[in-house]
Amino acid sequence: MVFVSIRGRVLLNVEAMNMTESVGNYVKHRRVPVLLPDKGYTTYFVPAISGESIAHGFQVLLADEAKRANLSVCKLCEKGVFLKSTHENVYKEAFDQEPPKDEFQFESSVVGNCVVEDVGGFLYAPRAGGNVKRTSNFYTGYMIPVKESIESAVIEPQLHSRYALGTKFVEGGEGQMIYYVELSSAVYTFSFDLDARYIGRATFSVEKAGEEVVEDRKERTEVTLEAIKKFLIEFTFGAKKTRFLPAMEWESAVIAVSDDVWTIPSPFSVKYIENARKKLEKVNCNTELFVYPDGGSFEEVVIEAMEEAKSRVNGET
Numbered sequence: 001m002v003f004v005s006i007r008g009r010v011l012l013n014v015e016a017m018n019m020t021e022s023v024g025n026y027v028k029h030r031r032v033p034v035l036l037p038d039k040g041y042t043t044y045f046v047p048a049i050s051g052e053s054i055a056h057g058f059q060v061l062l063a064d065e066a067k068r069a070n071l072s073v074c075k076l077c078e079k080g081v082f083l084k085s086t087h088e089n090v091y092k093e094a095f096d097q098e099p100p101k102d103e104f105q106f107e108s109s110v111v112g113n114c115v116v117e118d119v120g121g122f123l124y125a126p127r128a129g130g131n132v133k134r135t136s137n138f139y140t141g142y143m144i145p146v147k148e149s150i151e152s153a154v155i156e157p158q159l160h161s162r163y164a165l166g167t168k169f170v171e172g173g174e175g176q177m178i179y180y181v182e183l184s185s186a187v188y189t190f191s192f193d194l195d196a197r198y199i200g201r202a203t204f205s206v207e208k209a210g211e212e213v214v215e216d217r218k219e220r221t222e223v224t225l226e227a228i229k230k231f232l233i234e235f236t237f238g239a240k241k242t243r244f245l246p247a248m249e250w251e252s253a254v255i256a257v258s259d260d261v262w263t264i265p266s267p268f269s270v271k272y273i274e275n276a277r278k279k280l281e282k283v284n285c286n287t288e289l290f291v292y293p294d295g296g297s298f299e300e301v302v303i304e305a306m307e308e309a310k311s312r313v314n315g316e317t
Contacts, residue, residue, distance in 0.1 A: 001196045001221060002312045003285070004228065004305070007264040007272060008190040008253030008292075009146055010235075014183050015246035017238030018049040029155050029182035034144055046153050047184035049143040049238065054192070056082065057237020058138070059120050062227040066115040069223050071216060074114040084122035085110050091124070099126070104205045106132050108213040111200065118214075119199060119224050132204050137195055138224075143188040147268050153186035183244065187251060189267045194228065196221045196313070221313045229306040233299050253292040255305035257312065260285040 018030040032048040035041050060080045066073050074094040076083055083090045091099040095113055100106045111118040111134070121136035145153040157180040164174050200217030202208050214220065230236070235248060254264050254276050262285045265275040273291060280287055290305035292298045 001199075002194075002309050003196070003256075003258045003261050004194040004225070004309050005256040005258070005263045006190070006192040006228075006232070006253065007267045007276075009187055009251040009267050010143075010190055011187050011249045011251055013185045013247040014244070015185070015238070015248075016181055016183050016240040016244040017246065018053045019182070019239055025177075025179040026157065027179070027181045029184050031155070032142060032144060034150060036147070036150060044150050046145050046150060047155050047186055049188065051141045053239065054140045054143070054237050055120070055136075055138075056080075058140070058192075058227065058231050059116050061231050061236050062119060062224060063116050065223050065227040065230070066220075069219065071115050071220060071223060072113050073116055074110075077114055077116040082116070082120070084117050084120070085124045086122075087124070088126050099124075101130070103130065103132050104202060104208050107134060107202055107204050110134070111202070112214050115220050115223065118220060134203055137199055139191075139193040139195075141191050143190055144268070145186040146189055146270070148270060149187045153184065155182050155184045157182050181240070181244070190253075191267070192228070193263060194224065195261065196224070199224065218313055222310055225306045225309050225313070229302055232302050250292065250298045253298065253301065255290040255301065256287050257290070257305055257308045258285040258287040259312065262287045 016029065020028050020030050022028070030048050030050060031045045034044050034046050036044065059077070059082055063073050063077050063080065067078060075096070076090070076094045083094070085091045085094065088099055095109070100109055106124065110122060117134070119137050121134045124132040160179055160181060162177045164170055165176070169175075198210070199221050200212055200214040202211045202213050252273060254273055256262055256264050256276070262283065265272050265279060269275065276289060280289060288308060290301050290308070292301040295301045295304065
């Protein structure tokens with residue numbers, strides 16, 4: 001039906017959007033190794049935001065948009081608990097029924113009753129065997145500093161404190177609590193793809209792969225595109241944003257809307273927009289590029305791209 005590929009660069013100042021473990025009163029920012037050719041190869045350990053963090057934020061928004069459109073969402077996903085039919089007890093809790101024994105019927109049941117598990121996939125691994133796997137229809141990955149900013153990306157701990165002075169709790173040695181939170185500032189890469197061909201269709205059974213198992217496949221795809229639009233514009237993911245809301249700004253972005261798999265080159269390179277246009281000259285799947293800042297404001301570019309994708313879902317182009 002439609003394939004949407006999104007790549008971009010976003011400036012995040014003073015962010016704590018993806019933390020890892022706490023060591024005593026010290027909370028660490030996620031770090032990953034990045035390899036750069038520099039008179040050989042040099043490894044840098046840089047701040048990062050995981051694909052899991054991005055996927056969680058998107059699926060929370062997808063659940064909300066699906067419910068708003070009166071589409072099916074299971075009891076767990078609608079609360080932002082993405083256990084996703086892990087085993088029998090999770091399935092029973094999510095759908096209020098016993099899981100089907102047949103693999104095709106099981107996948108059809110989950111897909112039919114939850115848009116989030118339809119679009120985002122699941123892995124059913126019951127204790128008695130009979131696993132069923134559904135691969136996600138959207139793809140994302142780690143946000144890392146762009147190539148030319150690797151050496152400028154920083155992680156710095158900030159001192160914070162909470163007080164209980166003037167209360168009875170001081171007697172327990174809790175007059176002041178000191179803690180450190182690592183913050184980062186960097187220009188990050190962003191990547192997100194949606195392959196809508198299997199939304200509402202079975203995938204696990206070889207004999208029945210591609211068979212439609214819902215009657216609202218078009219509506220589900222439109223809701224997913226609407227969720228992507230809001231997700232990009234509002235940047236609705238990441239941890240610790242209640243007290244560490246970052247100063248953020250999209251520096252550039254490209255959205256490709258195609259009739260088949262067509263992905264934009266990595267934004268790790270400063271020439272990724274140029275590389276996308278060169279690729280389009282050689283490979284074209286009825287692909288249209290929407291580029292920020294060339295095509296207007298970021299919001300205008302995103303809205304135009306998602307409207308183009310929706311028009312293809314409805315067979316208008």
